[in-house]
Amino acid sequence: MSSKTTKKSHARKTNEPQPWIEKNTYHHSQFSDLRHLVELKRKKKLSISLCLPTLNEENTIAKEIIIMKSELMLRYPLIDEIAVIDSGSTDRTREIAESYGVDVYLADDILPNYEKYKGKGENLWKALHVLKGDIIVYIDADIKNIHHRFVYGLIGPLLERDDIRYVKAFYDRPISLDSRKVKPSGGGRVTELVIRPLFSLFTPQLSQIIQPLSGEYAGFRDILEQVSFPIGYGIETSMLLDIYERWGMDVMAQVDLDKRVHRNQDTLALGRMAFGVMQTFLRRIEKLGLIHIDTEMFNHMLQHSLQDGTYQQIDKEMVPNERPPIIEIPEYREAHHKP
């Protein structure tokens, strides 16, 4: 009797709306008909830009550029430009990228009259100024098993559905131990231990985003230009919170891109990442009026490691610098003919 009741209560009634996660979650294979995507893009008179933010990515940058250029520019004209926005690599990243004929920018050279920051968020924000597309696709430049599905998978929902304005990637994330060995599971620790619990506590709808910290996402310029960009680790969290608060869940979708092989990070590095994510999250939800923090928040991540028999403190200052919505920058409005 009781189990029958439970089943009944769990069964969705026909007039109940379809849950967001069912309605807005896709698999990249649903968008593998590239001719169809190109046709949709043409009909909607849209242009699409791909941004690759880099810092010392000489081992992977060429492969990303070549595959995207070959498959999504030469074979199927889905994307109109590829730009590398570099934070000041000391290896051959910029030289190699230039040799494959894409636009390469040093982040410091874009909007040079503003204070200069170093970080992925800075590159993504400045990319909005130099890229021309109506849709901007952001892809990390350290993906070893890069495939063009990483881009067309993200573009698919934006072209197929008029209500979707922002798309986030998720995947299985094997960790690359060295050039030959790949550990088949793991990754996403900061997601499961930090960000999902925080979402569950304060913005439960966002917990449906399977990998909120994934570095691959795409969106319409008119959305991206209206949100602020933290410089460091918090960019993904902040973007989700801002879009959710301003436009709601229904403008977002997520796409399963299958396996993504990335570099492994040690626990200390993940700790710093978690610090940056929490720092951004707490400041953001306070700004949005969801909580009130009645104490000072410090900007130093303090870690300890055992060296030569004694504990050494590692003090990493992490200042939560943030760029305002780029629509507020006069140079941007002028360059993009925005009133």
Add this chain to the structure above:
Amino acid sequence: MRTRRKLEPILAELPGLLDTIRNQRERIITNTILIGQIPPISINTKEDEVGSINTNLRAKALLERMSELGVDECSTDQAGNPIGVIKGTGRSQQAIVIAAHMDTVYHFDQEIHLSIDDNTISGPGIIDNSISLGVLLSIPEILQETGATFSRDIILLGLNESLGDYNLRGIREFLANWKHPIEAGIILEGGELGRLNYCSRSRTRLEITCQIPNKTGWENKYGNNAILILNEIINQILEIQLPQRPFTQIILGKIRGGIKHGDRALSGSLGLQIESGDDKMVQSISRRIETIGDSIAHEYLVDVKIHEISGVHAAKLEYHHPLVKTAVQTLEALGIPPRVHSSESELSIFLNQGVPAITLGLSHGEDYHTVDAKVEIEPLYKGVAQVLSIIHAIEKGVLDEQ
């Protein structure tokens, strides 16, 4: 002279062809990555409720990619070779086969990651022979880009099960079962650019194993030693007199034996290859080595087995064969000195079936059979140009003068 006349206009087009190929750089590299990162292994996949099928992952990927690239007919044959046919415009059923083997000497059974910089692609198997598969896949689009049309079919063939014990099964099965006449075969190898093989010597590979019967633990210290037995076999093989004409040699290529430093080896194996311009000479030496094995087995009371793991027969085109002349003149026009030597591989099977064939190298490589294998991108443009130029020459009828 007539070959030269037919060839001249084609060679005059080489600079333009090189530019077209250079403009296809991203496509060639992408094709190479997408196929080269897939392990050269077969897995058993369920076909329906009752049956399963052994599928080579590279063959599957090659076929899917050829289909995506718009190759007219894509299928596999009974050996699992992926075959793509660019249909000719004429009625002739003649075809040109361009083939590349899919297996790699440096074996890997999981997806690997090839890396690229501005002039090299690196990673396991890249030079032998993933780069050739990438070029094979790029041919349809390059031909399309040049606007070239052909009256005969061009068959793009990935070869399954070529190396080692497989003894070139892929090409043997393909040639045994292909129903239509084949005008010529071009075999692609990653390296080295300038390589031109048009003769194949007779070759046999033997695996000699030695097992010491072991009845009690004490014999581990004081009985026969498989390494010494193999040493004796080697000494007797080295006493075999080899003729200078036909040039004949025995290559001792692999040896393995024993388990730990302090125990005599109870088992060991020796891998060797006999090569000669004459099949009978190889057979005669092979029999001689069998006799050495038998006599040592009786003399030392050990178990010696000799197993022939693969072999090919001698065959060759003459230097003045129009296909060879075309290849030499094309390489010279590209400023590449031809490096002529024999190749005891797929070439032998083509030639023994009476199909004129050559093997060509595509680029410069390093660390061929290691995890850090490399291929250079820049020489590749000439490597691809030579192949396309030779196809055009065949289309213009250079082989009619055989």
